[in-house]
Amino acid sequence: MTLLQLLNQRVKAALEKAGAPDAQPIVQPAAKPEFGDYQANGVMGAAKQLKKNPRELAQTVIDCLDLEGIASEVSIAGPGFINIRLDNAFLAKLANQALVDEKLSVSTSQPQTIVVDLSSPNLAKEMHVGHLRSTIIGDALARTLSFIGHRVIRQNHVGDWGTQFGMLTAYLIESGNTESADHALEDLEDFYRKAKVRFDEDAAFAERAREYVVKLQGGDTEVLALWKKFVDVSLSHCEAVYETLGVDLTRKDVMGESAYNEDLPRVVSELKAKGLLTEDAGAQVAFLDEFKNKEGEPAAYIVQKQDGGYLYATTDLAAVRYRAHTLKADRALYVVDARQGLHFQQMFTLAKKAEFVPSEMQLEHVAFGTMMGEDNKPFKTRSGGTVKLAELLVEAKERAFALVSEKNEDLSVEQRQVIANAVGVGAVKYADLSKHRTSDYVFNWDTMLAFEGNTAPYLQYAYTRIQSIFRKAEVEYAQASIDVSEVAEHGLALTLAQFPDAVESVAREACPHFMCAYLYQLATQFMRFYEACPVLKGEEQTQKSRLKLCQLVAETLKTGLGLLGIDVLETM
Structure with missing residues (x-):
């Protein structure tokens, strides 16, 4: 159970005891730290429904709220918000538990089989920038879901x-x-x-x-x-790009359109047998009442052309049936351009009506926007051509190499190349993943390679800075435990305790930008802690505790960036 889930559970139980069993607790991180760490906002809605004074109901909820050993302070603010400040000893306990857990206290109680449909380039052509988002968003989701404990099946529907x-x-x-x-x-x-x-x-x-x-x-x-x-020549090219990107996709994950060729006639015949197809101008069409136009006419979803040929619709129906019945998937994520939204809505609807998939199976179109150039138009070369993905990644590494050479000319060429590869590719990936996936975004080299702000280089540098601290440490701290007493320690320990919630949010919403936002917050909190709380000075036990806190920050940064498919470095 994550920290947020624990607090919601406790506040929900208190609302029930206070006479509001149907009310939602609505616990969320507090906007301002001076008021507390979390805020429960469900009392106002409950008071309105029960026709009670919200502050009086809030006090009743607090009287029923069991946060012993969890919170040091619970108070009412404004018209009935409940502020919760967590206890330092509780935060220290969570931090020490995370340190000895290889998954940093992340777990799931209900593992599922989840298919992630990602990348999906057209063969006989080089991959271009349009394939970047499907590839890296899908990879980040697959990594995250696997980390939580789900059985993840990657499907490259080429x-x-x-x-x-x-x-x-x-x-x-x-x-x-x-x-x-x-x-x-x-x-x-x-x-x-x-x-x-x-x-x-x-x-x-x-x-x-x-x-x-x-x-x-x-x-x-x-x-x-x-x-x-x-196919072999094309897939060899794709594999080289995947290797450069650090994306976990191999030939065993390829399940292209050709794989469903023999099943397409059966798809059509079964739809016919269930009365879901109508012949229209020689084509086989499913008319879907769920998608009527302004005139009230149902949408026409063609599954077989007039000449007997098949379409993407037919292949996708065969694929979703395979994923449901052969792969036994509980959930299927389709990481595909937002412009295909209507197609997937209609395909999912028809698949459910035809009972190709169980009614409880989750089918989700993980839509994403477009990478834009500085002119706010889809990213192109200067001559107006398509930007090849392999060439983009080469340029990323070259630019990063120049930047690293400028900052660390004493390093060998080989060392600078290793750093440049991690920084350059990581910067391209993070610049994309840090935006909400449904948003279009402007591709800008200077912004993504900056060592300030919400960028991969900033987070990678935060990690290397901690490694530098460890190299300078003169006390043995391996067996020490974390103690939380200072305000900056409290803030950092609180952020560390929120890592499982960040992972859970990515998995639930299929949005990697939640992890990016979390890691940036963590790195920012670490910098505040580092400035306020000397790590290598002072009393020995304090040094040891703070070194362990630094260790947990490093492990969390490394793990979080790893879930995004981004490498960390010991030195930069």
Whole structure:
């Protein structure tokens, strides 16, 4: 149980004893530390419902509130807010418990099987900046959910099927370049661009491309062999990008569109059998009353085209059914661009109506906004082209190397390179993850690589600063315990006690920015503590206690950044 859950539980019990069993406690961190650490705001609503004086009800709640050994002070403020100040000994106890727990007191009582659908690039093309958010947000969520104790199954739903492969195959066979399938991905991209021009301008070529799609779907030996080469070259590129990003995605996590090919006819036939499809202009359509337009007409959700071909809708229905029945998922997170919102709402609705998934299974579209350039338009190269993700990461490391060299020219080139890799890639990831995922944000090198403010370099530096303290320490503190007495110690210990709540918030809301906000708050509190409470001076027991407090801060920073997929450094 987290600290916030504990306080809500105790205040809820007090409200029930005070005659307000239906009231919600609404406990949250206090806005101003001088008033306390937490504030319970549920009394006003309860008093209004019960037609009672809110301050009188608040006093009754306090009289019934059992926070012995937890709070040192409980008081009423304003019209009926209840302020709670936690006891120093209680905070010290939580800190010492976290220190001996490899998960820093984070746990779950109800483990689930959770599918995280992330990254999902289209193959036969290089990954571009548009794939960054799905990849790193999904990775952060998968890491967090695994850390809590859930069984997490990563699914990389790559675009490895369909018309683009028919076009590419037709072009390579026609031009005699089939051996080029063994070449670099840039070659395939070039061939694909030329094939697209032919497809748009030459009806006969377009027809041949469609025929190759049919052959591919039918398992033609020659076409299938070429397709496998395309996929292998593309996935090798993706793996290199994932390695640079520090993202835990491998080939075993790939479950592309092709994986569901054989199941697509069954999806359509089952929907028909359940009376959920209507033939409309030759296509098979599900008309969803849940999504009516202004004229009151139900939305048309097409699952099979007029020519018998299938769509993303069909594949996604097959995928969600697989995740429900084969993977036995309790919850599925789809980390996909916000522009696909309507598609997922409709797909989830139809999947539930068709009983492809149990009614209790959680299906969530983890939507995200767009990375913008300085001109507030989608991020592009100076020439207006798509920014390749691999090239962006190379530039991040180069910029970080220049910055590190400027600050630490005494370090060897190898040391500076290690630091630059962690700082550069970490800065790009954190700049993205620290924003609410549904927001668009402006990509700015100077801001993300700054050593001040809510950035990865600032947090990484906070960690290295603590490591520097340990190197200077002259007392043995391994067996010591934390004691909390000073105001700055109280504030830091309180923030440390809130780590499990931050993790739980990320897992519940699928929002990594909660962890970023928490880590920034922790680093800020540590700096205040460091300035107010000398760590390496004074009485020996005080030194030992404060060194242990520093140890817990370091472990929490390292763990929290690790959940975001960002490395820490011993020196910077």
